[in-house]
Amino acid sequence: MNPEIKERFNAFLKSKNLRQTDQREVIFKAAFATDDHFTAEDLLAKTKAIDPTTSRATVYRTISLLIDAGLLREIDLGGDLKHYDPNFNDHPNHAHLICVDCGKVIEFSDDNLSVIEDCIVRRMGFRPSSSSLRVEACCEQLRQSGTCPDLINARLVRKKVPMR
């Protein structure tokens, strides 16, 4: 995990006169240990694996802090739960492709796409500040062979496949 992110969190806390607590430390670690996205409940579980005494309320409150600090982003994976993505620090403009067959989530980014999007928005008289793209798609493997390796997990679990 990129140590610079932790620096930024500490700086953010200081700038707002907020405190560096053990709980915030643990939740931060849990959130950025991998670049997997997660729900609030996922993060509570990851956190409790490190320190079982951490409360759900504090996890929610810390998620808000991390978002305010610009370190975490809420992403729309199309389900009913909110998902959070800790990977925008390393890949600022990535989008999400969701396999409608197995629920796999694949991150991708493309400069041509970013540039075109930027142009269109500017031509409309705006200055882009953030964008979020989600594509749902079927995998060719399933289409051709009638099966998909991850089909068992379909819909319920949205597994992440990291960027390149």
Next chain:
Amino acid sequence: MNPEIKERFNAFLKSKNLRQTDQREVIFKAAFATDDHFTAEDLLAKTKAIDPTTSRATVYRTISLLIDAGLLREIDLGGDLKHYDPNFNDHPNHAHLICVDCGKVIEFSDDNLSVIEDCIVRRMGFRPSSSSLRVEACCEQLRQSGTCPDLINARLVRKKVPMR
């Protein structure tokens, strides 16, 4: 309002052995009277304006039906409430630009964008089925003149500006 959409709804109901009821009629009318997007609560209000006896439960149930029928799409406007967009029938690939200053929502679509997106996803081995793009941006007018005509409505109300 495009009368063909109503046909499609009726055909959908028939195909599923579902019934054409007065409530579904009224809710449908309320949803497609304009091409404005709405929340469930918005739709309940629009519906009650026509027939005050319609219940919240039926509105929610009918929204699900309209989505299953492919006539209505859930869209992500970034807030906490789910929004629904009845305008994908006339503009199948449109995206949403949200002004971070006044909350205005502007629909747009662009063929270059659609094509590039399609190419990228296919190159990754998938066949695209649906995509959702939301861009947040600041309006130049605010940046230059320090004011924006709709600033008063900032954040809370997300007003819609229709396509072209």
Next chain:
DNA sequence: TTGGGTGCAAATCGTTTGCAACAGA
């Protein structure tokens, strides 16, 4: 010391559901 932080449990709020009465086909 002191103002922010925490855990707990209760409250909130959008959405779903069980059920008895109702109504298309």
Next chain:
DNA sequence: TCTGTTGCAAACGATTTGCACCCAA
């Protein structure tokens, strides 16, 4: 008639909040 449909109120589930106690600075 036979099912699907409705309204109501209760249930649900994710998230937020009030509060008394706790602790970083």
